[in-house]
Amino acid sequence: MGSSLSCCGNDKVDEATNITGGAGNNTWRIFTYKELHTATNGFSEDNKLGEGGFGSVYWGRTSDGLQIAVKKLKAMNSKAEMEFAVEVEVLGRVRHKNLLGLRGYCAGTDQRLIVYDYMPNLSLLSHLHGHLAGDVQLDWKKRMKIAIGSAEGLLYLHHEVTPHIIHRDIKASNVLLDSDFEPLVADFGFAKLIPEGVSHMTTRVKGTLGYLAPEYAMWGKVSESCDVYSFGILLLEIVTGRKPIEKLPGGVKRTVTEWAEPLITKGKFKDLADPKLRGNFDENQFKQSINVAALCVQSEPENRPTMKVVVSMLKGHDPRGKVMQTRIKSVKYKEELLELDQTSDGENDGGGLEESECGVFGPMEVQKMQDPYMRRGDGKKIGKKM
Ligand SMILES: Nc1ncnc2c1ncn2[C@@H]1O[C@H](COP(=O)(O)OP(=O)(O)OP(=O)(O)O)[C@@H](O)[C@H]1O
Numbered sequence: 001m002g003s004s005l006s007c008c009g010n011d012k013v014d015e016a017t018n019i020t021g022g023a024g025n026n027t028w029r030i031f032t033y034k035e036l037h038t039a040t041n042g043f044s045e046d047n048k049l050g051e052g053g054f055g056s057v058y059w060g061r062t063s064d065g066l067q068i069a070v071k072k073l074k075a076m077n078s079k080a081e082m083e084f085a086v087e088v089e090v091l092g093r094v095r096h097k098n099l100l101g102l103r104g105y106c107a108g109t110d111q112r113l114i115v116y117d118y119m120p121n122l123s124l125l126s127h128l129h130g131h132l133a134g135d136v137q138l139d140w141k142k143r144m145k146i147a148i149g150s151a152e153g154l155l156y157l158h159h160e161v162t163p164h165i166i167h168r169d170i171k172a173s174n175v176l177l178d179s180d181f182e183p184l185v186a187d188f189g190f191a192k193l194i195p196e197g198v199s200h201m202t203t204r205v206k207g208t209l210g211y212l213a214p215e216y217a218m219w220g221k222v223s224e225s226c227d228v229y230s231f232g233i234l235l236l237e238i239v240t241g242r243k244p245i246e247k248l249p250g251g252v253k254r255t256v257t258e259w260a261e262p263l264i265t266k267g268k269f270k271d272l273a274d275p276k277l278r279g280n281f282d283e284n285q286f287k288q289s290i291n292v293a294a295l296c297v298q299s300e301p302e303n304r305p306t307m308k309v310v311v312s313m314l315k316g317h318d319p320r321g322k323v324m325q326t327r328i329k330s331v332k333y334k335e336e337l338l339e340l341d342q343t344s345d346g347e348n349d350g351g352g353l354e355e356s357e358c359g360v361f362g363p364m365e366v367q368k369m370q371d372p373y374m375r376r377g378d379g380k381k382i383g384k385k386m
C-alpha cells in the first residue's frame, strides 16, 4: 500500500505487521477479512455503531476477547483509498493517550478495513446532540477533561510528532470517549503531514462545514491554525451544548459563533452555558473556556493561539500574561453552502466537504479578511501548493 501514499514516506506501515511502542498496549497487526467478518457477526446491522463519509463502523470482538471497532470502506475508489492510506500512515506514526491508535487493518484486493479499540462511551457528538444526550452524563468536570484532553492530542500532532501533522477534521464525532470519558481524537483520513520547514500549504478543501477556518475554506490555505479554529468551535460546542450550525424555525441556519457573539458582548455568560449543566459549572473555568474559544475562532490565523497556549490556558494559566476582553467576531457562510449542511437534523453530522475548490464563506460582513499568506509589504504569496 506504500505506493498509494502521496503525503510522504510510509516505511513504518510497510515494514511492520506488529509494532509495540509508547504508552499502553499499542500493538497493531494485519487482520484477515475472515477474522473481522467473524468478529463483527458478518458486519451485521446489529453490530453497526455508525456511518460516516468513509463507510460504516461496526462493533466486534476478536477471538482473544478484544473489543474492537471496525471501519469498513464503502466504496473502492482512489479518493477512498487515499483516505485509508493516509489514516493508516498517520496512525502508524502517532502514540498519545488522546489519539485513537491503530489496532490493525485489512487491505485485500477489494476491501479496506481499519481496526481500532472500541470506545465504550462512543463519540462526543452522541453525548452532546445524539442518542446519549438525554442521559446527561457530561457534567462540567467531564467536559473540561474532554476539552483539555482533545487539546493535548492536537498539541502532540502539531508540536511533538515529526513531521508535524494537521488533522483537518476536528469535530465532535471525531472525539471518542473511553470508559473514563478520556477523549481520543480519531479519524486521520484527511490529515496532512507537514514537511520540515514548511509553515503552511495550499490544498483542496476537505473537512466539515461549521468547523472550517475561513482562510482554509476560502483559499485552501492549511496550517496548524486551521485545527486551532476547529478546536475553538468544538470548545464552544462543549461548553454551550450548541451545534456548530443550527437550523432555526423557518429554516434559517445560524453558526454557533453568530449565536454566541451578542451574548459574549453583553457579558451574559450564564446564558451561554449549556442548560443541561443546570448552572453547575465553575464560572472562572467557563469564562476562560469562552475566552480561549474566542481566541481560536479569530478570522486572522496569525492571531490564533497555538495549541500549546490553548492547553496552558485551559489548565488555568495564561501564558500571554494579560487579561483579555472576550469577544467573538463571527464569519458568515454563503447561503448556498449552508443549504448543503445537514448537521441540524440528527446525530450524523454530515456536512462533510469532499473536494471543493470554492470558498465556503460569503463576503465578510463582520470582518474584512486579508489573505493571511500575503507577506506584509511585498505582496508575494508564500504558500506552497502540495
Ligand atoms: N473506535 C470507536 N469506538 C466506538 N465507536 C466508534 C469508534 N469509531 C467510530 N465510532 C462510531 O461510529 C460513528 C461513525 O464514525 P465515522 O468516523 O465513520 O463517521 P463520522 O465521524 O460521523 O463522520 P466522518 O466520516 O466525517 O468522520 C461515530 O460517530 C462513532 O459514534
Ligand SMILES: [Mg+2]
Binding pocket: 052, 173, 174, 186, 187
Ligand atoms: Mg469520524
